[in-house]
Amino acid sequence: MTGKIETRLAELGITLPDAPAPAANYVPFVQTGSQLFVSGQISAGPEGMIKGRLGADMDVAEGAIAARFCGLSLIAQARAVLGDLDRVKRVVKLTGFVNSTADFTDQPEVVNGCSNLMVEVFGEAGRHARSAVSAVSLPRGVAVEIEAIFEIE
Incomplete structure (x- = not known):
């Protein structure tokens, strides 16, 4: 039987990527x-890494799409360890890092790409505490990196 979160993903037309393997010495x-x-999951889609700097060569809408891809990877990692996404009781916190220029101030709107996804997928349990901060650069030149804390059963 398919769980309610897997059913919800199907209703939304969302296919999760494979959980990305670590790129360095961490789990x-x-x-x-x-x-x-x-x-932290970096912005990567079907075409590869989503690179760029908000306020220079990317706009808020493009950044939000990059953040959404981070969210898909976060959910994929949770599924990889839990096996069943119905074990997620709550998305507790997201910490988002946005590769941006010094004068770019719309980090919250960029990270909303991930936050909105969590609420779409998990409903009220997807509402979370959050930080959205700027970074002068991110690994491999990606636009966004986001980490998460989930409460689980």
Whole structure:
């Protein structure tokens, strides 16, 4: 039987990517007690890494799309460890890093691409605490990186 979150993903027309493998000396997630910490997921879509700098060569809408792809990878990592996304009780916190110019101030609108996805997929349990900050650069030149904490059963 398909779980309610998998059903919801299908209703939304969302296919999760495979959970990305770590690119350095870290693990993709750590489960401790009822919390699942998912390492930062970089903006990457079917065509590869989404690179750019907000305020220079990317606009807010493009950044929000990049952040949404980060969210898809976060959910994919949760599914990889939990097996069943119905075990996610709540999205507790997202921390978003936006590769942007010094004068760019719309980081919250960019990270909304991920936040909105969490609410679409998990409903009220997808509402979360959040930080959205600027970074002068991100790994491999990507536009966005986001990490998550989930409460799980």
